[in-house]
Amino acid sequence: MRKIMIVEDDPAIREELALLLENEGYQALAVTDFGDVPGQAGTFGPDLVLLDLGLPGRDGFSLCAELRRRCPVPIVVVTSRNSAADELRALSLGGDDYITKPYSIPILLARIKAVLRRSGGPSESDILEAGGVRLSLSRGTVWASGRTAELTRNELKILAHLMAHAGEIVSRADLIEALWDSRIYIDDNTLSVNVTRLRNKLGELGLPEQIKTRRGMGYQYDDR
Known part of the structure; x- marks a missing residue:
């Protein structure tokens, strides 16, 4: 079972994503403590991270870069920031895809599958x-x-x-x-x-x- 880590500070969106992913056959971990996300990723061992940029007490861009540096895992940025400059910055810091809110659920799921496939997302x-x-x-x-x-x-x-x-x-x-x-x-x-x-x-x-x-x-x- 593929593992997906959700880094999202909005409880409603976080719970919705976790339920959606579990219904699709993924194992989901919804992060609630944003102090050491890379450390939690090391423990959980996700195959993909869904990362929001607007996190409390933490810059999402720097977290994206740190995750890329410390963890061999693809990152899909899911955010309400819809400027081309933000998208370019996130991708240049190690993001594998960039999805803006509000998003279409079928499109989100398709993009997740595409990133896992493109990154050589490992089989069990x-x-x-x-x-x-x-x-x-x-x-x-x-x-x-x-x-x-x-x-x-x-x-x-x-x-x-x-x-x-x-x-x-x-x-x-x-x-x-x-x-x-x-x-x-x-x-x-x-x-x-x-x-x-x-x-x-x-x-x-x-x-x-x-x-x-x-x-x-x-x-x-x-x-x-």
């Missing part, structure tokens, strides 16, 4: 989630706590295998065999180097202990 099988981490297999990115890191091919395959077996001990031999099955040819030393680099990237996302070494046995991905 493309995303792995475990232990507070979200991994996109097609984009080669890992996302946690509102922050993103890009992975190399080796790092992606290693993390995907460990996440697929979250909580289990995976031997070094099993990891190397899994990589060979993916036509990635590495030896034991190269595996160590790649795991170290992967740990460093997860550490930058605030998860330095996500991959644990089980001495004499292998590695274990923390699924808690």
